[in-house]
Amino acid sequence: xxxxxxxxxxxxxxxxxxxxxxxxxxxxxxxxxxxxxxxxxxxxxxxxxxxxxxxxxxxxxxxxxxxxxxxxxxxxxxxxxxxxxxxxxxxxxxxxxxxxxxxxxxxxxxxxxxxxxxxxxxxxxxxxxxxxxxxxxxxxxxxxxxxxxxxxxxxxxxxxxxxxxxxxxxxxxxxxxxxxxxxxxxxxxxxxxxxxxxxxxxxxxxxxxxxxxxxxxxxxxxxxxxxxxxxxxxxxxxxxxxxxxxxxxxxxxxxxxxxxxxxxxxxxxxxxxxxxxxxxxxxxxxxxxxxxxxxxxxxxxxxxxxxxxxxxxxxxxxxxxxxxxxxxxxxxxxxxxxxxxxxxxxxxxx
Amino acid sequence: xxxxxxxxxxxxxxxxxxxxxxxxxxxxxxxxxxxxxxxxxxxxxxxxxxxxxxxxxxxxxxxxxxxxxxxxxxxxxxxxxxxxxxxxxxxxxxxxxxxxxxxxxxxxxxxxxxxxxxxxxxxxxxxxxxxxxxxxxxxxxxxxxxxxxxxxxxxxxxxxxxxxxxxxxxxxxxxxxxxxxxxxxxxxxxxxxxxxxxxxxxxxxxxxxxxxxxxxxxxxxxxxxxxxxxxxxxxxxxxxxxxxxxxxxxxxxxxxxxxxxxxxxxxxxxxxxxxxxxxxxxxxxxxxxxxxxxxxxxxxxxxxxxxxxxxxxxxxxxxxxxxxxxxxxxxxxxxxxxxxxxxxxxxxxx
Numbered sequence: 181x182x183x184x185x186x187x188x189x190x191x192x193x194x195x196x197x198x199x200x201x202x203x204x205x206x207x208x209x210x211x212x213x214x215x216x217x218x219x220x221x222x223x224x225x226x227x228x229x230x231x232x233x234x235x236x237x238x239x240x241x242x243x244x245x246x247x248x249x250x251x252x253x254x255x256x257x258x259x260x261x262x263x264x265x266x267x268x269x270x271x272x273x274x275x276x277x278x279x280x281x282x283x284x285x286x287x288x289x290x291x292x293x294x295x296x297x298x299x300x301x302x303x304x305x306x307x308x309x310x311x312x313x314x315x316x317x318x319x320x321x322x323x324x325x326x327x328x329x330x331x332x333x334x335x336x337x338x339x340x341x342x343x344x345x346x347x348x349x350x351x352x353x354x355x356x357x358x359x360x361x362x363x364x365x366x367x368x369x370x371x372x373x374x375x376x377x378x379x380x381x382x383x384x385x386x387x388x389x390x391x392x393x394x395x396x397x398x399x400x401x402x403x404x405x406x407x408x409x410x411x412x413x414x415x416x417x418x419x420x421x422x423x424x425x426x427x428x429x430x431x432x433x434x435x436x437x438x439x440x441x442x443x444x445x446x447x448x449x450x451x452x453x454x455x456x457x458x459x460x461x462x463x464x465x466x467x468x469x470x471x472x473x474x475x476x477x478x479x480x481x482x483x484x485x486x487x488x489x490x491x492x493x494x495x496x497x498x499x500x501x502x503x504x505x506x507x508x509x510x511x512x513x514x515x516x517x518x519x520x521x522x523x524x525x526x527x528x529x530x
Numbered sequence: 531x532x533x534x535x536x537x538x539x540x541x542x543x544x545x546x547x548x549x550x551x552x553x554x555x556x557x558x559x560x561x562x563x564x565x566x567x568x569x570x571x572x573x574x575x576x577x578x579x580x581x582x583x584x585x586x587x588x589x590x591x592x593x594x595x596x597x598x599x600x601x602x603x604x605x606x607x608x609x610x611x612x613x614x615x616x617x618x619x620x621x622x623x624x625x626x627x628x629x630x631x632x633x634x635x636x637x638x639x640x641x642x643x644x645x646x647x648x649x650x651x652x653x654x655x656x657x658x659x660x661x662x663x664x665x666x667x668x669x670x671x672x673x674x675x676x677x678x679x680x681x682x683x684x685x686x687x688x689x690x691x692x693x694x695x696x697x698x699x700x701x702x703x704x705x706x707x708x709x710x711x712x713x714x715x716x717x718x719x720x721x722x723x724x725x726x727x728x729x730x731x732x733x734x735x736x737x738x739x740x741x742x743x744x745x746x747x748x749x750x751x752x753x754x755x756x757x758x759x760x761x762x763x764x765x766x767x768x769x770x771x772x773x774x775x776x777x778x779x780x781x782x783x784x785x786x787x788x789x790x791x792x793x794x795x796x797x798x799x800x801x802x803x804x805x806x807x808x809x810x811x812x813x814x815x816x817x818x819x820x821x822x823x824x825x826x827x828x829x830x831x832x833x834x835x836x837x838x839x840x841x842x843x844x845x846x847x848x849x850x851x852x853x854x855x856x857x858x859x860x861x862x863x864x865x866x867x868x869x870x871x872x873x874x875x876x877x878x879x880x
Binding site: 181194197198201202203204205206219220221222223455458459467472473475476478480481497500501502503504505506507508509510511512513522526527529 | 531544547548551552553554555556569570571572573805808809817822823825826828830831847850851852853854855856857858859860861862863872876877879
């Protein structure tokens, strides 16, 4: 029996654990929070800090390999464990994805376009950056932002002081406004043998910085689709990445693609693969990090995935009754605003 | 948070627990065997005997409702728990399904045909029964048989002594030979409100008494299909049943249907619903026994489910590489002959 260790205990870990179970693999969840959603479907749970070397050592003894379910696991934790047991993705990949400047520098360095950006440590930096890359953009903390947190939108230079104050002194990056036609993402996987498999790009709609829906296929032409897949393959290969990664892109007028960000983990925009494919992103990630050959990422059906955020949970009775709706609830107690409580996938058939 | 107690810890309990998790419901497994497959994906496990009233009482305290994942849970256990917490299916339904004579008497009593049968307690009973219902048939122990165990085939009166000896003195029933065209099954569900939902009949192929494949749809005409669904609905309604039930039938030349047996639980011939439907038989059962309205049993795709039995497990590397194959492994250590190790479902698309 193989045991997979997962750092992090949220809904992504929960869905990873269920996919692992389908392959007969046990999971051991490690996270600082008590009673994690992923623990309810896993063989073992360790509740301890990411810097608790005693607990980490004991955890490493019980597992055959380790992965992460969110990108902000300290790279030092991954590095400590990697001296004891295989860890995917690597500390290096986590470090790049955890810092927006490192990420954009990496992407630009391998020839992949992003929206224009500038590092911002002072208000003067921000004012100068707005002059260089245009008056509109989003200022983001370099680290620890997700679901729209740690972000401030600027519609002109007059917004600079408030936006800068919102960073609370943290190193930040100004991302220039990208007048995209649509947001798409590629869920890519790379195995320990270097094989890359990508799911077809999905089209994403966000609201208030949080993903609302993903629809596959995205409404892009064949050339753009091929370029998106090639870009994702280039990223995972250059990172020497193992596992599933989410690559968010802006499809610009004229067919250009800009990478918005990369998430070194299973990705909300890939949840549709549970119903749409024989091998979901979760199973694909488990395969990759356990050294099992990757599976076929082809989808048998088109699909629309809709997140249930905060009060959306009140729609559950209607969703339970809706023909064709595949409902996923994450076992979270309290429906706070902006909290991802579950999702629903509808296959587009017939 | 709802907690569902499950009596039994095998692969059916494992898949029930995963379906429950998808709805945000925790599971507590209760079974006598240590380290049950279902326990690896459940929030809690109690390892204790079905007659351990102290353990059963404590278990009942922790759960909101109780169900069973195999039909041979003692009815007394269900009755003991039912005094403390809702239990579905009921002790009465279990008692009927646990005894082939009670089952056939119930079916015949509500006007549903079975193959001819006779109770057999002595070799003289068997000889007389063969004279009455024909020289070919299968002698089965009344209780505790599954997957071809406790069965002896008879091709003529000369086989009677060996067949009778194989029962080892247990009460038995002779089932007359049914020259069926095909074996089908209906997976039916009934909710606490009496609503009945049936999946389309599947066509089953057995070998050595063990299910090998289920294909949906079954190759039956519309009238036979309607009759099969009506028969399943009549059975669950007359039983005042709550939960999913598997109804195995013989489709005879000319369109007659005989019920072979009923299994008061999720059923191997319904595993295809995980990939083929928005709401699987496992989720449907969880909904029924937790008092949640039943979901839509429509399938979005045709499907073929193949069991992996014993050494079939050696095909796993090929199955992992096969496009479109959705693989399920049950986390069992040892691949003994006849042991169900997993299954694979292939959707029939395009």
